Amino acid sequence: MVQKDYFQEFEKLLAQAKDLNAKIKDMQEGLSSILVENAELKIENDNLRNKLNNKNSAKANDDVSQAHQNLEKLYSQGYHVCTPMYGSHRKDNEECAFCLGIIYGRSDNKSKVN
Numbered sequence: 248m249v250q251k252d253y254f255q256e257f258e259k260l261l262a263q264a265k266d267l268n269a270k271i272k273d274m275q276e277g278l279s280s281i282l283v284e285n286a287e288l289k290i291e292n293d294n295l296r297n298k299l300n301n302k303n304s305a306k307a308n309d310d311v312s313q314a315h316q317n318l319e320k321l322y323s324q325g326y327h328v329c330t331p332m333y334g335s336h337r338k339d340n341e342e343c344a345f346c347l348g349i350i351y352g353r354s355d356n357k358s359k360v361n
Contacts, residue, residue, distance in 0.1 A: 331345060
C-alpha cells in the first residue's frame with residue numbers, strides 16, 4: 248500500500264506541476280503584453296513631449312520675435328524704446344545708443360531699421 252500512496256502522490260504533484268506550468272505561461276504572455284504596451288507608451292510619451300517642447304519653443308520664439316518687431320517699429324516711428332526714455336519722441340530722429348542696444352544688442356537679430 249505504501250507504493251500506491253507514492254504513485255498517487257506522484258500523480259498529484261505531476262498534475263500540480265502541469266497546472267503551475269500553465270499558470271506561468273499565462274503570466275508570461277500577460278507580462279509580455281504589458282511590456283510591449285509599456286514600451287509603446289514610453290515612445291508615444293517621448294514623441295508628445297518633443298512636440299509640446301517644439302510647440303512651446305516656437306511660440307516663445309514667435310512672441311520674442313513679435314515683441315522685437317514692435318520695438319523696431321516704434322523706434323522707426325521716432326520713439327524711444329530704451330528704459331530711461333521709453334515712449335518719448337526722439338527729436339529729429341536722432342540715434343539713441345540705449346535704444347539701439349536694446350534692439351540690436353541681441354546676436355540673433357542682425358537687421359537694422361532705417
